[in-house]
Amino acid sequence: MDVEISLRVDGAEHRLVVDTRTSxxxxxxxxxxxxxxxxxxxxxxxxxxxxxxxxxRVNSCLALAVAHQGAQIVTAAGxxxxxxxxxxxxxxxxxxxxxxxxxxPGQIVSAVGMLDEARAGWPSAVTxxxxxxxxxxxxxxxxxLVEDEIRERMSGxxxxxxxxxxxxxxxxxxxxx
Amino acid sequence: xxVTARAMGEVIDxxxxxxxxxxxxxxxxxxPLDHPAYLYPVQSTIARGRIIGIDCRSASSTxxxxxxxxxxxxxxxxxxxxxGELNILQSDRVAFRNQFVAGxxxxxxxxxRHAASLxxxxxxxxxxxxxxxxxRDDFWVPSAASAQFPMELDKGDVDAVLTSAPxxxxxxxxxxxxxxxxxxxxxxxALWSEDxxxxxxxxxxxxxxRDVVTALFGLDPGRVRVVSSNVGGAFGSxxxxxxxxxxxxxxxxxxxxxxxxxALTRQQMFSQxxxxxxxxxxxxxxxxxDGRIMAFSHSSTSATSKLVEYAEHCTRPTATIYAAPxxxxxxxxxxxDVPTPCIMRAPGDCPGMFAIECAMDExxxxxxxxxxELRIRNEPEIHPASGLPFSSxxxxxxxxxxAQRFDWxxxxxxPRARNELGWLVGTxxxxxxxxxxxxxxxxxxxxxxxxxxxxxxIAAADMGTGxxxxxxxxxxxxxxxxxxxxxxxxxxxxxxxxxxxxxxxGIASWGAVICEAAGQLRDRLGRGGSIPRQGLEVTARxxxxxxxxxxxxxxxxxxxxxxRVNAETGEVRVPRLLGVFAAGRIVNPKTARSQLLGGxxxxxxxxxxxxxxxxxxFGHVVNQDLATYHVSSNADVGDVEVHxxxxxxxxxxxxxxxxxxxxxxxxxAAAIANAVYHATGVRIRxxxxxxxxLVAW
Ligand code: FES
Ligand code: FES
Numbered sequence: 001m002d003v004e005i006s007l008r009v010d011g012a013e014h015r016l017v018v019d020t021r022t023s024x025x026x027x028x029x030x031x032x033x034x035x036x037x038x039x040x041x042x043x044x045x046x047x048x049x050x051x052x053x054x055x056x057r058v059n060s061c062l063a064l065a066v067a068h069q070g071a072q073i074v075t076a077a078g079x080x081x082x083x084x085x086x087x088x089x090x091x092x093x094x095x096x097x098x099x100x101x102x103x104x105p106g107q108i109v110s111a112v113g114m115l116d117e118a119r120a121g122w123p124s125a126v127t128x129x130x131x132x133x134x135x136x137x138x139x140x141x142x143x144x145l146v147e148d149e150i151r152e153r154m155s156g157x158x159x160x161x162x163x164x165x166x167x168x169x170x171x172x173x174x175x176x177x
Numbered sequence: 178x179x180v181t182a183r184a185m186g187e188v189i190d191x192x193x194x195x196x197x198x199x200x201x202x203x204x205x206x207x208x209p210l211d212h213p214a215y216l217y218p219v220q221s222t223i224a225r226g227r228i229i230g231i232d233c234r235s236a237s238s239t240x241x242x243x244x245x246x247x248x249x250x251x252x253x254x255x256x257x258x259x260x261g262e263l264n265i266l267q268s269d270r271v272a273f274r275n276q277f278v279a280g281x282x283x284x285x286x287x288x289x290r291h292a293a294s295l296x297x298x299x300x301x302x303x304x305x306x307x308x309x310x311x312x313r314d315d316f317w318v319p320s321a322a323s324a325q326f327p328m329e330l331d332k333g334d335v336d337a338v339l340t341s342a343p344x345x346x347x348x349x350x351x352x353x354x355x356x357x358x359x360x361x362x363x364x365x366x367a368l369w370s371e372d373x374x375x376x377x378x379x380x381x382x383x384x385x386x387r388d389v390v391t392a393l394f395g396l397d398p399g400r401v402r403v404v405s406s407n408v409g410g411a412f413g414s415x416x417x418x419x420x421x422x423x424x425x426x427x428x429x430x431x432x433x434x435x436x437x438x439x440a441l442t443r444q445q446m447f448s449q450x451x452x453x454x455x456x457x458x459x460x461x462x463x464x465x466x467d468g469r470i471m472a473f474s475h476s477s478t479s480a481t482s483k484l485v486e487y488a489e490h491c492t493r494p495t496a497t498i499y500a501a502p503x504x505x506x507x508x509x510x511x512x513x514d515v516p517t518p519c520i521m522r523a524p525g526d527c528p529g530m531f532a533i534e535c536a537m538d539e540x541x542x543x544x545x546x547x548x549x550e551l552r553i554r555n556e557p558e559i560h561p562a563s564g565l566p567f568s569s570x571x572x573x574x575x576x577x578x579x580a581q582r583f584d585w586x587x588x589x590x591x592p593r594a595r596n597e598l599g600w601l602v603g604t605x606x607x608x609x610x611x612x613x614x615x616x617x618x619x620x621x622x623x624x625x626x627x628x629x630x631x632x633x634x635i636a637a638a639d640m641g642t643g644x645x646x647x648x649x650x651x652x653x654x655x656x657x658x659x660x661x662x663x664x665x666x667x668x669x670x671x672x673x674x675x676x677x678x679x680x681x682x683g684i685a686s687w688g689a690v691i692c693e694a695a696g697q698l699r700d701r702l703g704r705g706g707s708i709p710r711q712g713l714e715v716t717a718r719x720x721x722x723x724x725x726x727x728x729x730x731x732x733x734x735x736x737x738x739x740x741r742v743n744a745e746t747g748e749v750r751v752p753r754l755l756g757v758f759a760a761g762r763i764v765n766p767k768t769a770r771s772q773l774l775g776g777x778x779x780x781x782x783x784x785x786x787x788x789x790x791x792x793x794x795f796g797h798v799v800n801q802d803l804a805t806y807h808v809s810s811n812a813d814v815g816d817v818e819v820h821x822x823x824x825x826x827x828x829x830x831x832x833x834x835x836x837x838x839x840x841x842x843x844x845x846a847a848a849i850a851n852a853v854y855h856a857t858g859v860r861i862r863x864x865x866x867x868x869x870x871l872v873a874w
Contacts, residue, residue: 026286030286038204039440042442077199093191101193126812162778164810
């Protein structure tokens with residue numbers, strides 16, 4: 001069955017017709033031609049398809065497009081604005097935090113969303129004191145995410161080229177700003 | 178001829194970086210094609226037998242379905258010798274479970290996938306044989322791929338020395354079935370029109386794909402264009418044409434003038450994209466009390482499919498790494514009703530060095546010698562098998578530099594000596610090596626324009642290795658111009674033929690032919706000559722390396738690991754890895770470091786996580802996705818430090834490079850296994866090192 005929906009993607013309004021079975025990822029890639037989010041598994045297991053959906057990071061392969069009528073979506077292509085790269089994107093280049101680049105848009109969107117979560121005080125599995133709202137602190141309340149927090153919070157984004165040892169400092173540099 | 182390094186050795190950010198961080202660099206499936214059709218396969222549900230009936234009626238009548246391809250209506254193909262796995266929809270035979278037996282072409286991917294589930298097949302099933310037992314009697318010696326790497330080697334009298342040596346070791350090591358799992362699945366888009374065939378494929382070599390495709394369909398090579406400018410990882414699985422490419426072409430042939438797109442699902446990757454087969458290896462060492470090796474015997478067994486002979490050549494590094502007056506290697510293979518395995522990052526050398534380097538650690542323990550000292554005592558002066566001198570060999574330098582950086586001096590050799598709050602801590606070391614390979618057959622064109630710009634054309638590939646950047650640096654130095662004056666064009670058969678990106682041979686091969694073309698161009702221009710108004714173009718062929726027969730060409734490295742093993746649960750963590758490598762000239766220290774640390778991290782993944790588990794009842798791998806086939810995630814990895822020694826090697830190629838794509842994965846798993854032994858006193862000889870193997874203490 002086909003349904004017409006509207007989506008706001010990287011600031012632009014789109015009306016499109018989707019099959020009710022179409023994932024948000026396929027709607028972006030195959031219907032709108034925005035191939036910034038990647039398909040690595042189509043199964044919620046790799047994070048390559050990560051987008052910001054109404055401000056929060058999600059695996060777009062696990063979302064049905066028809067369920068997100070009117071949603072605001074930001075992809076890595078939309079993080080770069082007016083020709084200037086987002087600081088996270090610049091940091092990834094500086095730290096060579098990728099090789100093939102296929103996981104990279106997802107990593108970058110995920111990192112941006114993750115820093116918002118940490119700033120909002122959301123704990124992770126390695127946060128020592130769950131009751132404290134000061135989860136993003138290195139223990140001293142400096143607001144700097146410690147490396148183990150970054151590793152844990154970024155573990156939904158697989159990188160088979162295994163650039164993790166570069167991704168962590170790339171994210172940390174932006175987190176410290 | 179050697180090239181003066183100006184750009185080579187410089188840290189340059191990836192040229193393709195700005196496009197990749199925004200996600201606008203296009204991979205094969207993402208090419209803007211007009212009104213594409215989508216393909217979805219039907220896979221066999223038996224491991225061996227015949228198809229005796231196929232019912233496509235409800236699939237065909239589904240609205241939006243263009244066609245159901247099957248063995249009766251598919252175009253006929255010629256199968257190139259030795260490539261039986263490409264025999265798609267050509268007969269009623271089923272050779273492994275999940276083999277492609279039909280395909281649906283439809284207006285959308287959703288329709289194609291649904292309709293594929295409606296195709297009904299009837300089989301005459303035959304008993305299958307999918308398990309590799311040591312006690313089988315149907316092994317054979319595989320046909321050697323090249324004389325340089327023989328399948329069997331005999332030097333001296335190994336058996337006599339093994340029975341009389343003062344220290345004797347006889348151990349069996351096994352490695353698991355491992356899947357490349359590049360993050361970008363294998364993808365193809367094909368357009369077959371009157372003008373010819375255009376293919377977008379995620380591949381390590383467009384020229385090789387074109388050659389297979391022209392052979393399969395009897396086409397004129399001039400009418401086939403293969404494009405692959407960005408590749409989302411490969412690690413060996415995208416070197417050759419796989420069945421998905423053939424199925425896409427069969428489909429495109431049936432819907433002329435309509436592009437057909439096909440991406441394997443992650444689950445399909447586990448039956449269609451090759452894998453590193455499990456190995457069983459036996460190491461026998463006879464040594465003096467001081468650790469000097471007297472005899473070394475290494476045998477390795479693996480299984481291939483019934484369609485293609487592929488042997489995991491674990492004994493390949495054996496003759497190179499240590500001095501052994503008596504040396505024997507044996508390589509055996511058998512065939513099973515399973516998908517075809519293929520090369521995966523450091524094929525042979527990676528699992529082979531796992532066994533060798535664990536055995537060396539065991540020998541060090543037997544002799545009561547420090548494992549680094551043991552390796553130094555067994556350093557050969559010349560190549561132990563060929564008798565050739567090494568063009569350069571810095572294994573000892575790597576071990577010593579690493580020892581210093583890892584504070585090896587203060588290591589207590591006693592196992593299970595450090596317990597930090599319930600975590601047993603240990604350190605381990607292993608050597609790594611890989612051959613410095615150059616592939617023949619590449620060509621390159623360089624065009625000089627009067628405005629001082631140079632365009633370099635070669636059908637090379639970048640699957641994340643950094644070719645776009647590093648090869649531009651090589652070309653700039655070969656031409657004696659700044660990097661900014663060079664436009665590199667790769668990944669398209671519209672450019673001169675090139676060898677594939679495999680065996681860490683990319684820069685060595687493509688760089689050498691670019692140097693040759695640049696030399697010819699400079700000769701044509703003459704000293705101080707200006708570029709003519711119409712420009713100047715030169716095409717060169719890959720020159721032979723005359724030193725290849727005079728020297729043994731290899732890279733070396735030393736890997737160090739620190740592990741923490743939970744005393745209660747057996748959980749293994751790796752807070753620190755260090756790799757010190759001697760790999761000739763490093764063209765771009767930034768991208769090379771990423772390749773090496775990527776290799777080491779994949780080695781960690783091999784050591785602790787990766788194992789495809791085959792269900793013998795059905796013949797398929799049960800954990801066929803990224804949740805159940807775990808590859809290292811961010812939280813599995815700690816500090817990874819890479820250090821490269823300065824090494825000047827005038828014999829390998831004009832750039833002096835030895836390749837870094839594979840070296841980083843060789844030895845890592847052994848360093849971790851040896852560290853686990855040091856931490857716990859438990860010797861794990863079977864990968865992966867999972868906690869069930871450690872809690873039985
Ligand atoms: S493609 Fe969505 S998580 Fe892998
Ligand atoms: S850069 Fe290749 S998968 Fe991450």
